[in-house]
Amino acid sequence: MSPSSPDELVDRRKLRRRVSFWRLVSLILALSALLIIGARLAPNKASSGKTQHIARIAIKGLIVGDESTIKLIHDAAEAPQVAGIILDIDSPGGTTTGSEKIYDAIRVAAVKKPVVAEVGTLAASGAYIAALGSDHIVAYGNSLVGSIGVLFQYPNFYKLLNNVGVSVEEVKSSPLKAAPNGMEPTSDAARAALASVVADSYAWFKQLVQTRRHMSDAELGAVDDGRVFTARQGLPLKLVDAIGGEPEALAWLVSKGVNKSLPVLQHSPPASWSVLSWLGIGATAHDLDQVSVISGLLGAGKHLLGASSLDGLVAIWHFKSSI
Numbered sequence: 001m002s003p004s005s006p007d008e009l010v011d012r013r014k015l016r017r018r019v020s021f022w023r024l025v026s027l028i029l030a031l032s033a034l035l036i037i038g039a040r041l042a043p044n045k046a047s048s049g050k051t052q053h054i055a056r057i058a059i060k061g062l063i064v065g066d067e068s069t070i071k072l073i074h075d076a077a078e079a080p081q082v083a084g085i086i087l088d089i090d091s092p093g094g095t096t097t098g099s100e101k102i103y104d105a106i107r108v109a110a111v112k113k114p115v116v117a118e119v120g121t122l123a124a125s126g127a128y129i130a131a132l133g134s135d136h137i138v139a140y141g142n143s144l145v146g147s148i149g150v151l152f153q154y155p156n157f158y159k160l161l162n163n164v165g166v167s168v169e170e171v172k173s174s175p176l177k178a179a180p181n182g183m184e185p186t187s188d189a190a191r192a193a194l195a196s197v198v199a200d201s202y203a204w205f206k207q208l209v210q211t212r213r214h215m216s217d218a219e220l221g222a223v224d225d226g227r228v229f230t231a232r233q234g235l236p237l238k239l240v241d242a243i244g245g246e247p248e249a250l251a252w253l254v255s256k257g258v259n260k261s262l263p264v265l266q267h268s269p270p271a272s273w274s275v276l277s278w279l280g281i282g283a284t285a286h287d288l289d290q291v292s293v294i295s296g297l298l299g300a301g302k303h304l305l306g307a308s309s310l311d312g313l314v315a316i317w318h319f320k321s322s323i
Contacts, residue, residue: 052081053265054253058088063126065098068269070105076267077109083262084253085109086246087117087134093126093147096201103208106133114256118249119143119240124228128239129205132212137240138248139231145239148209149226150202152194156182213238 055076076082117131119139124147131137168183179190210220223237234240242248254260
C-alpha cells in the first residue's frame with residue numbers, strides 16, 4: 001500500500017477531530033439528560049420530609065405566575081411539618097396577572113402559616129406586589145423596593161415605513177381594534193383607551209399598597225410616583241418593616257410562635273430541561289438596559305424586554321446598573 005499523501009493525512013486528522021468533538025457533545029447531552037431525569041424522579045426532601053421545619057421559597061427573576069411556584073406556596077401552607085414560610089424575593093417584577101396570582105397564593109398561605117418576605121437585591125413593581133402578600137417585609141439596607149406605578153410603552157415606526165415606501169393595509173371591526181399597532185399614528189381615542197387601562201391598573205396597585213401597608217392617603221402619595229427606594233428610605237415610609245436578612249425574618253417568625261430551633265429548608269420545584277440552557281438549548285437571556293416601570297401588552301413587553309415568555313400587562317422595573 002502506498003503511503004498516504006500529506007493532504008490525506010490532514011483530512012484524516014480533521015475527521016478524527018470532528019468525530020471526537022461530536023462524541024464529547026453526545027456524552028455531555030447524555031449525562032445532562034440523566035442528571036435531569038434523576039432530579040425529576042428524586043423526591044423533594046424539603047417538601048416531602050417529615051421533619052418539622054421552616055420553608056424557604058424563592059421568587060426570583062421575571063414573575064409570570066409560574067404554576068410550580070404557586071404549587072410550592074400552596075403545598076407549604078398545607079404541609080403539617082411546615083411551621084412557617086420565608087419568601088426569598090429577588091425580582092424586578094413581571095406580568096401583572098402573574099404577580100397577582102402569586103400574591104393571591106401567598107395570602108391564602110398566610111391565613112394558615114406565618115409568612116415573611118426576605119428581600120435580596122430587588123423587590124420592585126410586580127415583585128413588590130408579591131412581597132405585599134406576606135405579613136412582614138425584611139430587606140437589606142441597600143435592597144431596592146417600591147416602583148409603584150404604571151407606564152405603557154410601545155414602538156411606533158410609521159414614519160420609517162413611510163420613508164421606505166411601505167404601508168400596512170388592514171380591515172378591522174372597529175377603530176380601536178389592535179390599537180395602537182405602531183404602523184400608524186396613535187389616535188386620540190386609542191390613547192384615551194390606553195390611559196384608562198393604565199389608570200385602572202395603577203389604582204389597583206395603589207389600593208393594594210395602601211391596604212396591606214396600612215397607609216394614609218398622604219403616606220401613599222409619598223411613595224406612589226413609580227420610583228424605587230432603598231430599604232433604608234423605605235422603612236420610615238412603611239414600604240418595609242425591618243432592615244436585615246434571614247436572622248430578622250426568623251426573629252419575626254419566632255415572635256409568631258414558630259420554634260426558633262427549627263431548620264430552614266429550601267422548597268424547590270422539580271428540575272426542568274431549562275438546565276440545558278448553558279449548552280445553548282432553551283431561552284437566551286437578554287440584558288436590561290434602561291430604568292423604567294413598564295406596563296403594556298405582549299408586543300410592548302417583548303420589544304422592551306426581549307422576553308418571549310411575557311404575556312398580558314406587565315409591571316416591572318427595567319434597569320442596568322452596578323456599583
